[in-house]
Amino acid sequence: MTVTTRRKSNTFYVILIAGAAALGGFLFGFDTAVINGAIAAFSKAYNANSLLTGLAVSLALLGSAVGAFYAGSIADRHGRVKAMVVASVLFTISAIGSGIAFTIWDFIFWRLLGGVAVGAASVIAPAYIAECSPSHLRGRLGSLQQLAIVVGIFIALLCDYFIAVTAGSAEAPFLFGIAAWRWMFWTEIPPAVLYGMAALAIPESPRYLVAQGREEEAEDVLTKILGGDVRTKIEEIRQTVMREREPKLTDLLGRSGKLLPIVWIGIGLSVFQQLVGINVIFYYSSILWRAVGFSEKDSLTITVITAAVNIITTLVAIAFVDKFGRKPLLILGSIGMTVALGTMASIFGNAPTDAAGNPTLVGSAGTVALIAANLYVFCFGFSWGPVTWVLLGEMFNNQIRAAALSIAAAVQWVANFAVSTTFPPILQYFGLGAAYGVYTTAAAISLFFVLFYIKETKGIELEDM
Known part of the structure; x- marks a missing residue:
């Protein structure tokens, strides 16, 4: 294999794993926007006033603040991949619960849970991408997160549109006689499950592996990312990890x-x-x-x-x-x-x-x-x-x-x-x-x-x- 071919395969591999991590950004955008088409319908279904409606939409954001605040330390303790899998599970449970909610209060609880996942994804994905990207690709790969967020928003609103138009309105019955607005939340289940599967398929961050003393595994991952002899890079990471302390x-x-x-x-x-x-x-x-x-x-x-x-x-x-x-x-x-x-x-x-x-x-x-x-x-x-x-x-x-x-x-x-x-x-x-x-x-x-x-x-x- 020539140097150019190897570099291309390394670049393709990095784009692949960065894309899998950026699914967290996609769900971040999807989860925050999917409620848009359902607001009027669920307000009516739960007979909610304007204050309760505002809380139902925005309490998820306080969950996001909590998720963002604690995600970094969880990822440092248990690894980036495990943190992504936990976020994927929370996204899935939140999507199922939001669609079957019986009252405005349990609806708010499920949205709050999804908010924690959004906050975690907003911190974990950029950290993982930065740690797995070669320096010459880091800027562009880092911007994948923002692109994934806005694509997630777009796809969520597109799903809302097609469900509402097909059913006649967000309040009308859709598949199996269930209200269309409930199906809007359930459209998040497939990408949430895919995020968990993708997270399990990608390698752990080499920086985390070195910090845990798992240098052989880190060497394998870095060889796939950078190619060639990566022992110098391992030594650099080891030195920075040793100098660092928890902020x-x-x-x-x-x-x-x-x-x-x-x-x-x-x-x-x-x-x-x-x-x-x-x-x-x-x-x-x-x-x-x-x-x-x-x-x-x-x-x-x-x-x-x-x-x-x-x-x-x-x-x-x-x-x-x-x-x-x-x-x-x-x-x-x-x-x-x-x-x-x-x-x-x-x-x-x-x-x-x-x-x-x-x-x-x-x-x-x-x-x-x-x-x-x-x-x-x-x-x-x-x-x-x-x-x-x-x-x-x-x-x-x-x-x-x-x-x-x-x-x-x-x-x-x-x-x-x-x-x-x-x-x-x-x-x-x-x-x-x-x-x-x-x-x-x-x-x-x-x-x-x-x-x-x-x-x-x-x-x-x-x-x-």
């Missing part, structure tokens, strides 16, 4: 006993990524468009198109994040989101209302709102969506990276929870215009946050942070 939260405190400024900046990035309201689009867009006069079928069609736009813009970000840098993309994204969200706030705030008090978009207002919504997703998709994760992986020095990342990821899920829980009551009591006014303000402030606090990390070695 502690106290590492994040300065001499004054307060959080280091860089940690606050990481938390700020995480919070602004959520405060601009992106997940309102992905969790609630079908009821959002129905609230302004679109039919259920048209609302789901719009939602699927929006998810497709998100995939395209993530590919744009992957192509340009290393060319343009992180900061310029964030600045462009903040400006674009402020304009798009401001347009939506103005249209929804000034729209005439029907007998039920819902705004109705007449004439060109509906078209403008649709264009603005997709422009907003486009601007988020090439900037704050992927770039936040890139920066959080780069901006902290080696000593505090793991601890700082776990804090930033947990805060991000909590912020996501706050935005998702408050949307239905704001929609009910203040209207869509007010909701989008809040997100517009957050987008405008995010621009100044980037200008004053974010430093460019493009081309800087992680060791020099």
